[in-house]
Amino acid sequence: MIVDLPSTTTSQVNKKLVELRESGGAVALGRVLTLVIVTSDGAEVEPALQAANDASREHPARVIVVAAGARQAAARLDAQIRIGGDAGASEVIVLRLYGPLADEGAGSVVPFLLPDTPIVVWWPSDAPDYPAKDPIGALAHRRITDSAAEEDPIGALRARARSYVDGDTDLAWTRLTSWRALLTASLDLPPFEPITAATVTGAGSSPSTDLLAAWLASYLEIPVRRVEHSRGPGIVSAVLERPSGNVEIVRPDGRSGTLTQPGQPDRTVALHRRDLRTCLAEELRRLDPDEVYENTLPGLTDIVRGEEPQETGTQEAPEQAEQAEQHT
Structure with a gap:
């Protein structure tokens, strides 16, 4: 009615x-x-x-x-x-x-x-x-x-970091839940070695890519490169470097990714972009301050921006890139 x-x-x-x-x-x-x-x-x-x-x-x-x-x-x-x-x-x-x-x-x-x-x-x-x-x-x-919905997503994200107060959150952060869960789970498997560095690649206008890099920099206390990738929508890949071999998650099409790690077969993992309803429902589940988000924001100043990677055979088709959202 x-x-x-x-x-x-x-x-x-x-x-x-x-x-x-x-x-x-x-x-x-x-x-x-x-x-x-x-x-x-x-x-x-x-x-x-x-x-x-x-x-x-x-x-x-x-x-x-x-x-x-x-x-x-x-x-x-x-x-x-x-x-x-x-x-x-x-x-x-x-x-x-x-x-x-x-x-x-x-x-x-x-x-x-x-x-x-x-x-x-x-x-x-x-x-x-x-x-x-x-x-x-x-x-x-x-x-x-939702900094991804702003005219200047990266500028909006940095403004949120400067003005943060307990109770603030951003849907660009909520969209990272699956990425953070997969990366954390991958480190629970042998070999149990320290991570020495990381590289996160994604669209230049993707605040979620910046936040993922900042999260790794803040919690692993390692150098993190944030690489801009003009042809890949949102987050394209995350690489954790360690002595025996890298842990890599690559998502070229915005829908599914491949998890690669030493001593394990490659695995296809679901990494669809999370829709607005799902992200909003997740944020409404908690009404207390998000300490992990708060501790991640200072890491935005620690990430180092790198050059766009060379084109490889894993790039998505142009028509797929045009249809995909650019900020997640």
Whole structure:
């Protein structure tokens, strides 16, 4: 069910929510958190809501979307309430703010926050340079950004590192979970030798590639080269150097990779890019600070950028590269 409330007030929206709760039974109960989605472009609303609705099946929530409209317009609040099949396992409130109200998102959100539940704020793109000091971000226990969706992904990532506060995270980091798990598991097999150096290769605009290199530099305390690869989408490979032979994961097509290590047969491993819904659901599972992410950020200054590798027979077809996303 979708209910539109044009030219309304927060009081009228809350009143309508109560009416819907009374007429629909328990559709508005059982929420475990409040998810606030802040968008600066109306086109972002539906994709972000789809990801939130899918994630809500694991994390029932009240979802509040703040969409800034034209600042030159007269002050106006247009609202929309979605429940039932149009809201997944959540209830959704979309607030479109016009004129002077476009800069008053925090004041518009506060009347709809669920009492005694954690608050998570997510910027699908165009996040503030200092999320914790943003008026809406200051309300939250967790703040989710996505540097890969920014106009300058690497610059945005470095801004996040400078402004980090407990509770901050980035979906560019969440996309690394499979890579980190595979690399960690590979070191649990013999020979048990120290890693002396590492090389991480990926697209120049991929913040996930930078974060993977920084993670290795921070936790292994080794020199790490970050190589730009213009023809490979996202992360292309990670190589860990050790005396008896290298551990290598190579993913040329953005879908599956090959794990190579001394004394073991080559293995094909699933390394599909993680979709937005999966990444968001993972971040909503934890509401405490991510210490590993925090400890990784300083490593961004330790990685050394290298030259693009020579072209080999493992390069993906041009048409595959054009279809693949460039940031993961």
